[in-house]
Amino acid sequence: DADVTQTPRNRITKTGKRIMLECSQTKGHDRMYWYRQDPGLGLRLIYYSFDVKDINKGEISDGYSVSRQAQAKFSLSLESAIPNQTALYFCATSDFGTSTPDEQFFGPGTRLTVL
Amino acid sequence: GESVGLHLPTLSVQEGDNSIINCAYSNSASDYFIWYKQESGKGPQFIIDIRSNMDKRQGQRVTVLLNKTVKHLSLQIAATQPGDSAVYFCAENIEDTGFQKLVFGTGTRLLVSP
Numbered sequence: 001d002a003d004v005t006q007t008p009r010n011r012i013t014k015t016g017k018r019i020m021l022e023c024s025q026t027k028g029h030d031r032m033y034w035y036r037q038d039p040g041l042g043l044r045l046i047y048y049s050f051d052v053k054d055i056n057k058g059e060i061s062d063g064y065s066v067s068r069q070a071q072a073k074f075s076l077s078l079e080s081a082i083p084n085q086t087a088l089y090f091c092a093t094s095d096f097g098t099s100t101p102d103e104q105f106f107g108p109g110t111r112l113t114v115l
Numbered sequence: 116g117e118s119v120g121l122h123l124p125t126l127s128v129q130e131g132d133n134s135i136i137n138c139a140y141s142n143s144a145s146d147y148f149i150w151y152k153q154e155s156g157k158g159p160q161f162i163i164d165i166r167s168n169m170d171k172r173q174g175q176r177v178t179v180l181l182n183k184t185v186k187h188l189s190l191q192i193a194a195t196q197p198g199d200s201a202v203y204f205c206a207e208n209i210e211d212t213g214f215q216k217l218v219f220g221t222g223t224r225l226l227v228s229p
Binding site for chain 1: 123149151156157158159160161164204216217218219220221222
């Protein structure tokens with residue numbers, strides 16, 4: 001979805017490195033989310049943000065941190081990357097003001113490999 | 116392309132057949148359900164949704180059926196086309212400490228042969 005962009009699309013890094021994944025959206029949505037996807041598993045929520053001043057942990061937040069720099073930007077950091085953080089990472093947005101506030105729009109994903 | 120799920124259940128159909136993808140959900144209090152389609156190398160894309168006060172909803176070539184008694188959701192795709200090949204996820208909306216969150220299933224891979 002071109003309205004939600006993620007950078008980089010692919011990244012290979014080494015154990016112990018700090019990594020930042022960035023997400024930008026032009027949909028004007030209040031809510032933003034970070035998920036990870038592993039082979040054979042569904043999407044799992046890492047962090048979510050309802051607005052710039054609101055940050056909440058999801059089900060698998062350990063080892064991650066986030067920053068909501070603006071309504072349109074939500075970045076995910078791996079403080080000290082480890083191999084089991086190798087996964088596909090997706091950013092998503094949703095709009096509280098619509099009739100379907102739970103409908104989330106996803107970015108194209110970032111494939112992260114930690115060696 | 117991206118390898119979304121190496122060990123996903125797979126449904127193989129011929130072009131023109133109807134496809135039915137099933138999903139069991141966990142929470143009887145869930146009030147909203149979504150089906151997503153994920154093509155290789157892309158993020159999940161919304162297909163159709165249904166609220167718990169309905170048992171059927173139709174879109175263009177797709178129908179979602181909801182059976183709350185057995186907590187089962189299905190996605191029917193009519194006249195399946197090669198472009199329908201993707202991984203399909205259901206998601207249920209669950210309230211968790213005041214937050215409405217989506218819980219995703221593991222997905223089913225649909226392979227459509229010409």
